[in-house]
Amino acid sequence: MSIKRLIGIFAVGVATVAVIAIAGLVFSTMGTFLVKGLPNITWQLLSEAPRNNNTEGGIFPAIYGTTLLVLVMSILGVPIGTITAIYLNEYTSAGAVMPRVIRFAVNTLAGVPSIVFGLFGLGFFVQFLGAGLDKTFGNTEAIWAKPALLWASATLAALTLPVVIVSVEEALKNVPREMREGSLALGATRWQTIWKIVLPNSTTGILTGSILAIGRSAGEVAPILFTGVVYSLPQLPDGISSQFMHLGYHLFVLSTQSPDVDKTLPLQYATTLVLLMLTFTLNFAATFIRSRIRSKQFR
């Protein structure tokens, strides 16, 4: 047997082992949470608030808070990311200074640890913007200058901006140049071309951006630690200036901050499973919408 063939067999062997290891990791993790979490997912868990020091009751406020957080984040982050991508791709030429500066900033942003985003959110949104708002409206007590759903969402939006910008830009690049020219040649202005031709053809990219942003952020805890999440709440948040509970943070609380961690174990498994299912559902829903739009568009 030649040495070349040996190397070939060896390479295939290593690759197979690696694949099995990764698949095994994924399935054993998922399996564990499914097996130990599923029996604990009850209507009570999904619909009630925690009781008795988090050892009983449900996690509804955390589900509610997480969903709200992700929604507000999308509302804040997706438009800004989309507009930035439009500016970079449609209004500037590749070599110019401005887009290079912005691109550098976006790339740097993508590499910043999430806890730093948390601190930034506290410093900028809560203490600077929030305090400024209170001052402007003449509030005697802090309404905006404290951690809140809005500030946590804004911090997450900043964290996920690079993801949105990159995927929207990809989508804009995929719109054929000829289509833009076709529109411009009919006497459309640049903005009309973007609004009527480029953007409708980029909806899939914008959705992809939102999906990735949501997938990235739904489980992030560090950025919201200082900007809005709380340990427990007597009632559901009633506005964007309220604080909120969060699945990821609740998991941390259950597993480390409880006087009796063993008692919370079933809840921990269930919460993890819910968090996973929430992210997966959001992802699948968005992917589904995306494929629907895509198939409609080019038929």
Add this chain to the structure above:
Amino acid sequence: MSKKIAETKIEAKDLSVYYGAKQALHHISLSLLEREVTAFIGPSGCGKSTFLRSINRMNDLVPTARVTGNLSIDDVNIYDKSVDVVELRKRVGMVFQKSTPFPKSVYDNVAFGPRLNGITDRAELDRIVEESLINAALFNEVKDRLDASAMGLSGGQQQRLCIARAVAVNPSILLMDEPCSALDPISTAKVEELILELKKKYTIVIVTHNMQQAARVSEYTAFFYMGHLVEYDKTRKIFTNPSKKETEDYVTGRFG
């Protein structure tokens, strides 16, 4: 029908176009006549498309492009500062090499331009769409599926749809950049027939790599080479008895 008196529609005087440091067109001067078909021929990179795209200022889209000299349409220099490019492009329609219908319905494709002009009245739009599709010799093929996506049309139909889209804004000039290069012979024949029909209403400038096509559809032909206008004359003269050696070499297929 009395023989129409040919009037100058488009006139270039000493027109040069640069892309960055590279000069793509060298001091072109030529007059194109109203309601005639003029063909631009020449090897790839000779500047014919550049010239075509300077007639509706599509070159403005290239950040490094620079234009010197004059190009007038109806005696107005379109490179004058007071000229609104958007308005100019409404008067100078363009059909591209690659047919690119928008991923919308057939109806919405044709109605795109009129809607830009603020026409929202449904009856008025219906009339324009029908008329434009008839003018582009496409109406009978698509009248039952105006609401279907334009992406489902054949290549030839898509190209005629692009022509319908262009004429829907009622331009006086139609620029065609190799409109048949991606079409099969039957579709090409249909488009050529259409060009001969359209020249009754429009001044048409067509860039083509197909010598036979230039001979079939055009009254005048301009031969470009290396950014220079080598020869411009009646098509028949260019193809049978050109004055320049380069022209003869090109039209007889000795190079290019």
